[in-house]
Amino acid sequence: MNKRCENIYKTARKNAGITQEKAAELLYISSRTLSEYENGRLIPSDDIVYQMVELYKAPWLAYQHLRCSSEIGKKFLPDITLTDLARSILKLQKEIKDVENINNDLIEIGCDGIIDDTEKDKWALATKEIDEMAGAALAVIFAR
Missing domain, CATH: 1.10.260.40 (lambda repressor-like DNA-binding domains)
Structure with a gap:
């Protein structure tokens, strides 16, 4: 462990x-x-x-x-950092903004339903950002 x-x-x-x-x-x-x-x-x-x-x-x-x-x-399971509610909410807002910034890439990748070789780097970044957003959302739920 x-x-x-x-x-x-x-x-x-x-x-x-x-x-x-x-x-x-x-x-x-x-x-x-x-x-x-x-x-x-x-x-x-x-x-x-x-x-x-x-x-x-x-x-x-x-x-x-x-x-x-x-x-x-x-x-x-995404990593979460437990902190106070205010910081957790701010972190979630930041992560939501990061996902919004890659939204056009997500749409482009999703249109044909295939992740081709030219989209692999964008997809890797997108999944990283979504994972971070999910972790931040859970941190809000579990905030102390």
């Missing part, structure tokens, strides 16, 4: 203002097991993470857990 993902469980618990001992008790796991999760030595099961999400009132944790702990999540 990468360094950024190792502490998502600890961050969620600390943001909830719950001690490690209390969280372990409420999750019906040992403090040592919770410590292993929080230090990236073990990956909690989806069932445990669901309990953490409920206990910590942190829906973003479910997303980050899937993104960090599964190959499907690593490959297909």
